[in-house]
């Protein structure tokens with residue numbers, strides 16, 4: 243059978259993620275990898291999860307834990323998350339919280355909910371490539387989101403209309419973005435809300451790394467700033483996507499959406515048609531571990547990752563030749579490098595793997611238009627401080643010779 247003849251049009255925009263391919267390299271012992279943006283498994287609260295799961299499966303909740311459950315998610319977990327959101331300046335209750343199978347599922351569902359083919363999705367340049375992967379299936383056109391310097395809303399709206407749709411949302415990570423590590427300041431968040439009001443579009447706030455701040459002052463979430471303006475969560479256009487992947491465990495696949503109830507209700511319908519609900523046992527265990535030790539565990543992560551961030555910035559300062567620029571993230575897992583004009587991150591990776599045994603992610607895949615080949619993403623989350631210095635020294639040598 244020729245599958246090309248039966249594939250839907252949307253499948254034409256699906257392609258393998260460069261990151262997924264690269265993750266295979268982590269298994270090769272001689273590669274120093276700054277490629278995968280994943281948490282360090284040595285820092286997982288494995289013992290807490292083992293005890294929680296054991297307790298759940300041997301106690302009165304075992305039946306419920308192994309049974310089908312409601313699409314909204316496990317109520318005690320939603321209550322705990324509502325408490326966290328309240329502490330972040332977004333007072334809300336369980337009715338505003340929807341549990342997802344990771345925040346990736348939220349991005350897919352929001353694409354499904356909001357995008358018709360030809361609609362415009364505004365995304366940062368560069369942006370999380372998994373978001374592009376999620377949205378691509380719904381056939382949007384992408385426009386550049388630059389909250390500090392956006393073009394007039396009327397121009398953006400006219401271009402979206404000429405392309406056959408309208409601007410449906412602006413998507414961004416305001417804290418420690420993947421791939422740049424950068425944080426959008428308060429003025430930028432306010433400007434983004436002004437733009438969204440003018441365009442009458444949604445804002446998707448991807449807060450996957452929100453808990454991982456190593457220094458600097460926290461900036462209120464975009465949803466908190468909007469709530470301060472409008473006074474009612476149900477009047478807000480911002481949809482906040484949270485995740486336990488970077489704070490507790492990505493393998494359990496537990497994330498959440500905090501938003502106006504009309505959005506939550508529609509997401510619940512999508513989940514009923516998608517996977518019914520996220521794994522019940524994982525939600526109950528996450529609720530228990532989070533309630534018992536979220537803050538203490540995140541404090542340990544901040545200390546460990548913060549030291550690795552420092553080691554990477556120090557190594558870059560020591561080993562990078564003139565003409566290479568990089569970001570100085572206050573949190574998260576990534577540093578973003580800009581190479582001299584004309585150099586290509588993908589070519590550099592091929593050479594680096596062959597001669598220096600250092601892996602990273604070439605930057606092009608993070609741009610909706612595939613531009614800016616002279617960039618690359620480094621992750622410090624899984625590297626020891628000595629390995630960081632050695633890997634960056636090798637990379638600096640290669641870039642200097644190139």
Ligand SMILES: Cc1ncc(COP(=O)(O)O)c(C=O)c1O
Pocket residue numbers: 279343344345346347370372415419420448450484485486487492496497
């Ligand atoms: C910015 C961003 N958003 C969302 C995700 C998806 O995370 P998860 O589905 O594990 O919550 C990731 C994963 O790396 C990410 O970097």
